[in-house]
Amino acid sequence: MANALHRLANPTRFLALVRRIQPVAGVAALLLIAAGLGWGLLYAPPDYQQGETVRIMYVHVPSAWMALFIYVCMAVASAVGLIWRHPVADLSAKASAPIGAAFTFLCLVTGSLWGQPMWGTWWVWDGRLTSVLILFFLYLGYIALWQAFDDQAKAARAAAILALVGAINVPIVKFSVDWWNTLHQPASVLTMDGPHIHSTLLWPLLLTGLGFTAFYVFVLCLRVRTEILRRKVRIARLAVLSGA
Amino acid sequence: MTAFWALVRRDLHLALRQGGATMLVLVFFVLAITLFPLGIGPAPEVLTRIAAGVLWVAALLSALMSLERLFQADFADGTLDLLALGRLPMPMAVLAKALAHWLTAGLPLTLVGPPLALALALPVEALPAAWLAMALGTPCLTLLGAIGAALTVGIRRGGPLLALLVLPLYIPTLIFGSAAVDAAAFGLSPAPHLLLLAATLCVALVLAPWAAAAALRLALE
8 A cells, every 4th residue: 555655656657547547437427427416317306395406415415425535535645745745745735726626616606596495594503504614614625725825745744734624524524414504404315224315316426426526537637737747847847947 | 751741831921921812712702702793683592593603603713813823933933943952752842831821812712702702692501511612623623723824823824724724624613513512502411522532632632733833844954
């Protein structure tokens, strides 16, 4: 495991791997999201209480999963970068943050749009909504901290410390619905005695979730590649300047 | 341990002899609280409802204002380099500086805040709970703030960034703190919220010095 990790610290080797993963992830994202959303929005039955608005779930719930999943990925990558000084892990964490922030924003917006018809309010200050909002601010702080440093190696480590401190919010988001019993419903897919939602609604939801994950991998590959290439260009420019 | 207390004493001396630092934070705190009844209107029933929240928001902002002096001057004049070279482990140095900072910023707020909240029509019965909540909560603000202050210590114009980093971390303290004061103001038991606040303090006490020390080492490279 550690050996494989160190092999990937070489950007050239990492780029070769990314070049193979990226198209696969892209095609998978396209197919899965098309299938999941097509099924969910057009063919899945409307809910017996919520009617057609339940279809917001097919964007809202996977976005929420991704918001948390990407933060966990970011925190793990930050820890790897901090402990083993793994340059590509730092880049992966950096590249993940805007994607995670976007999914968190999407989750908050769709939740608000869903809340208005169902709860009669756009926003409520309960544990789940508040902790997801904090998650969003943590993403923004993380991105801002990266931008505040000129030295990229320093920025990586400062941001990694922040990401790890903020990771304490992840279990709070997950369990907030169990600790504070308010408007947001408790977990209904990942529970000890199986999913609490009917399979006709569950399947498109899982497909979209997988599709969003593939989309994340695709964009992550794209962003990491861009970042590596940008640094190569910078080094090449500096070499020209100092050589001439 | 002598080094620890020496550092605490040094920071206390500096804060007290340079003067003004503690006073400025307090004056800001009082002014911030004063703004609310002026903006919202003097109706006592409204003020009672918001007293706890106003008290804590003002404490949060005052703590934020005072964070810059935690490491900035020592970073600029090289004291932090000496501390990093010294025998005292860096997390302990952070803890010492945080203790001195709390004594000159958090403790005055704790003493002055609850009586001041009486002007916001907070019932007198809520005073002990408010004092206890502030005594548990303000060290959290200093410790969590130390992480942000350490992360931004080497950055020019780090102020707004510091707010963006630290305020999300302050939210649990704000929620539990004002819930405790609110519960006491409306005749309920503040104990559960105070226990949560104490738990937050325990976590901050264990984690924050390490995180801040790592960030300081980074800034000193």
